Amino acid sequence: MKFRAKIFLAILLPSSALVGAAVIAAISTITRRYEELAQDQLSRTRTAFEGTLAEQLDQLKNLSKSFKRARFDAAITEAVLTGDVVTLRKELEYQFDLVGQVPSFYELRDGKDKVLLRKSLDGPGVAGPPQKWRQGDHALTEFDGQPFLAVRFEHERGTLVIGNLLTPTLNHLKASFAIELALVGASGIVYRSKKEWTPDAGSEGTVFIGRERYLAVRSAPAYSELSLVTFMASMKEVDEARSAAIVMGAGGLIVALLVASLVSIQISRGMSKPIESLVEASHKIAAGDYKVKVEIGSRDEIGRLGAAFNEMTEGLRKRQEIMDKTLSRDVAEEFLKGTDRRPDRRIVTIVFMDIRGYTSGTEGMDPGDVVIMLNELMDLLSGAIVRNGGIVNKFLGDGLMAMFGAPKPLEGHALRAVRAGLEMQKWMARWNDRRIARGMPAFFSGIGINTGIAMCGKVGAQDRMEYTLIGEEVNLASRICGKAAPKQVLVTKQTWDLVKEEMKGRELEPVNVKGLSYPIKVFEVTE
Amino acid sequence: MRFCLAVLLLWTPVGGAAVTGKVTWADGAAQKRLRSKIKYAGPGVSGPTKPDPSPAVVWLEGAAAVKMEPRTIEVKQEGMEFRPRILAVPMGSTVKFPNGDDVFHNVFSYSKAERFDLGKYPKGESKSVTFEHKGLIDVRCEVHDHMRSFIHVFDHPYYAIAAEDGGYTIPDVPPGKYTLVAWKEYFDPVRVEIEVKADGAKVDLTLSRLLDGPPDTAVGAACCDAR
Numbered sequence: 001m002k003f004r005a006k007i008f009l010a011i012l013l014p015s016s017a018l019v020g021a022a023v024i025a026a027i028s029t030i031t032r033r034y035e036e037l038a039q040d041q042l043s044r045t046r047t048a049f050e051g052t053l054a055e056q057l058d059q060l061k062n063l064s065k066s067f068k069r070a071r072f073d074a075a076i077t078e079a080v081l082t083g084d085v086v087t088l089r090k091e092l093e094y095q096f097d098l099v100g101q102v103p104s105f106y107e108l109r110d111g112k113d114k115v116l117l118r119k120s121l122d123g124p125g126v127a128g129p130p131q132k133w134r135q136g137d138h139a140l141t142e143f144d145g146q147p148f149l150a151v152r153f154e155h156e157r158g159t160l161v162i163g164n165l166l167t168p169t170l171n172h173l174k175a176s177f178a179i180e181l182a183l184v185g186a187s188g189i190v191y192r193s194k195k196e197w198t199p200d201a202g203s204e205g206t207v208f209i210g211r212e213r214y215l216a217v218r219s220a221p222a223y224s225e226l227s228l229v230t231f232m233a234s235m236k237e238v239d240e241a242r243s244a245a246i247v248m249g250a251g252g253l254i255v256a257l258l259v260a261s262l263v264s265i266q267i268s269r270g271m272s273k274p275i276e277s278l279v280e281a282s283h284k285i286a287a288g289d290y291k292v293k294v295e296i297g298s299r300d301e302i303g304r305l306g307a308a309f310n311e312m313t314e315g316l317r318k319r320q321e322i323m324d325k326t327l328s329r330d331v332a333e334e335f336l337k338g339t340d341r342r343p344d345r346r347i348v349t350i351v352f353m354d355i356r357g358y359t360s361g362t363e364g365m366d367p368g369d370v371v372i373m374l375n376e377l378m379d380l381l382s383g384a385i386v387r388n389g390g391i392v393n394k395f396l397g398d399g400l401m402a403m404f405g406a407p408k409p410l411e412g413h414a415l416r417a418v419r420a421g422l423e424m425q426k427w428m429a430r431w432n433d434r435r436i437a438r439g440m441p442a443f444f445s446g447i448g449i450n451t452g453i454a455m456c457g458k459v460g461a462q463d464r465m466e467y468t469l470i471g472e473e474v475n476l477a478s479r480i481c482g483k484a485a486p487k488q489v490l491v492t493k494q495t496w497d498l499v500k501e502e503m504k505g506r507e508l509e510p511v512n513v514k515g516l517s518y519p520i521k522v523f524e525v526t527e
Numbered sequence: 528m529r530f531c532l533a534v535l536l537l538w539t540p541v542g543g544a545a546v547t548g549k550v551t552w553a554d555g556a557a558q559k560r561l562r563s564k565i566k567y568a569g570p571g572v573s574g575p576t577k578p579d580p581s582p583a584v585v586w587l588e589g590a591a592a593v594k595m596e597p598r599t600i601e602v603k604q605e606g607m608e609f610r611p612r613i614l615a616v617p618m619g620s621t622v623k624f625p626n627g628d629d630v631f632h633n634v635f636s637y638s639k640a641e642r643f644d645l646g647k648y649p650k651g652e653s654k655s656v657t658f659e660h661k662g663l664i665d666v667r668c669e670v671h672d673h674m675r676s677f678i679h680v681f682d683h684p685y686y687a688i689a690a691e692d693g694g695y696t697i698p699d700v701p702p703g704k705y706t707l708v709a710w711k712e713y714f715d716p717v718r719v720e721i722e723v724k725a726d727g728a729k730v731d732l733t734l735s736r737l738l739d740g741p742p743d744t745a746v747g748a749a750c751c752d753a754r
Contacts, residue, residue, distance in 0.1 A: 068672065069669070069672055070635075070667040070668060070669050070670075070671070070672045070674075071635070071637075071667075071669055073667070073672065074635070074636065074637040074638075074665060074667050075637050077637070077665065078637045078638060078639060082639050084639060087637045087642070091637075
């Protein structure tokens with residue numbers, strides 16, 4: 001798993017867990033609180049309902065108390081005896097006037113259950129359903145499919161029932177408490193505040209009307225003749241609040257996701273980017289680029305790592321510089337291949353240069369000045385070799401040995417070597433011009449070049465070795481160099497054969513060289 | 528009692544025969560019920576508080592109407608009672624209702640034969656009602672539920688208020704067939720077919736059935752039948 005992903009998860013998981021826990025806690029708190037409120041609302045409505053009923057019952061009973069009085073007694077007696085209800089109606093209305101309350105329904109029956117007087121919602125005297133209840137002197141009941149609170153006054157001659165239509169009271173309750181209610185009697189629903197609601201015996205607890213959730217409780221006054229009196233509080237608000245909380249929670253999770261992404265990107269940018277640049281720099285260093293520098297601005301551990309890395313690179317670079325000065329790149333690469341000391345046999349061109357009259361020329365000079373002078377000269381000469389693709393194999397005090405075609409094969413190594421030789425003489429001449437101009441003694445060099453097969457390889461002890469060329473052709477090049485006059489570039493026949501198309505020169509008298517029994521053909525290259 | 532004698536004296540036989548007899552009843556139960564009706568015994572009560580006796584009334588039902596001299600009689604309100612409790616008068620008679628108590632009374636009746644309401648008035652004042660229709664008038668006091676008086680109004684002279692022991696005499700009844708009615712508060716009235724001969728008739732009646740309700744059911748029934 002990538003570092004960035006790890007940070008991302010490390011931030012996302014706990015923050016999501018926190019958000020989730022907060023949302024769940026909020027939802028459960030909201031739900032509990034709202035349901036408590038709804039329960040409270042329901043129980044208050046029920047209390048109000050029962051209280052209103054009790055109050056109305058009291059009024060009705062007070063009314064019925066007056067029916068025990070002489071006037072009513074006389075009137076009901078008369079009505080029962082003569083069937084003349086005029087007095088009774090007047091008397092009832094008088095009594096209702098006295099208490100300031102006209103009930104919505106009353107009915108008088110004689111001892112034989114004959115209706116003598118009736119005022120129903122449709123007007124007095126309309127035949128309606130019989131009195132429904134027989135127990136007690138008051139009841140919550142139904143007449144004509146409407147909810148009534150009724151009291152029964154038993155007279156010695158008959159029975160008077162007075163009822164108050166409850167619909168206005170129920171409407172008022174609904175409006176005051178923002179609650180739905182329904183009453184169901186034997187004949188069906190006698191009241192419901194919500195049309196869509198079909199209350200049944202199971203209307204308790206959670207009830208669904210359409211998609212809306214309600215909390216329902218029932219009321220069962222002891223004097224109720226109805227099969228169901230139920231109150232319902234809408235849970236719409238709590239459900240909306242819950243949905244809102246869920247949406248908020250989802251929003252929170254998205255925010256957490258975003259924050260986690262941003263923070264992890266930010267952090268990983270601060271960590272993985274430096275690491276990546278370190279990795280890249282390391283690759284470059286492995287490829288030999290020591291100039292690379294990582295740019296890490298932070299002051300944390302990563303910053304310190306970057307600084308240390310730069311220090312290390314600087315150290316390596318310095319070492320490499322030393323290596324470059326002491327070892328040519330191709331040789332170095334040859335060493336990088338391993339320390340296998342088995343030599344290679346290949347055709348190379350070897351250049352030797354030697355300063356003529358060095359010993360006598362430097363006599364009396366300050367050794368420090370001699371070193372400076374030599375360095376100056378060697379800079380010039382080795383520059384000429386390198387420019388032509390050769391490698392200075394070693395400096396030999398007042399001379400040097402260079403190779404073309406080793407360790408790597410080199411196209412046109414002879415021609416390159418000869419050109420290098422000519423260039424060296426040219427540089428030397430200029431150098432001498434400057435010295436002469438400054439009144440200093442001039443030095444001249446002879447250059448010998450040979451082409452042939454040489455053993456190329458690492459030579460030395462296990463822990464310290466050098467790359468060099470060994471063979472007769474190498475020795476011959478050295479000998480030829482010895483034969484070369486100042487300012488002269490001498491080449492053997494092998495070399496001349498390879499360059500004569502390009503170069504101008506002339507054959508000299510063959511020379512005898514040490515170690516060879518026959519004279520060697522030599523050519524002087526002029527340009 | 529005095530009043531009963533007065534009636535008897537007034538209607539001394541001049542022609543025809545007398546219907547006599549005795550009305551008997553289960554006295555205990557009726558008295559108990561009457562007593563239970565008397566609730567008031569608070570301030571404002573002066574004089575006797577025991578209600579007047581509630582004697583039986585006997586008459587001939589369906590007798591031909593006879594023009595009679597109206598009378599003026601008093602029903603006092605005293606000791607939270609109407610005194611007398613039971614009254615029988617000829618049609619057209621006037622009854623005065625003087626208040627003898629220290630409280631207001633309000634005499635009224637919803638009976639069809641004479642509907643009236645005298646309103647509230649204090650001690651010493653009196654109002655009167657003239658009864659122009661025959662029938663039984665249930666007189667009450669609006670203020671005191673227990674106060675009752677029953678006034679029988681007849682358009683013929685063939686009636687009598689029985690003595691305390693139930694004995695009665697209806698004098699000067701022309702011979703013929705009649706229905707004899709015996710009425711008493713709290714009882715189902717009793718009707719008996721009788722034949723009055725030249726020497727009169729002797730009929731004993733027994734009120735055996737207590738009303739399963741207030742006494743005035745019988746009153747009403749008798750009243751209406753009588754009309």
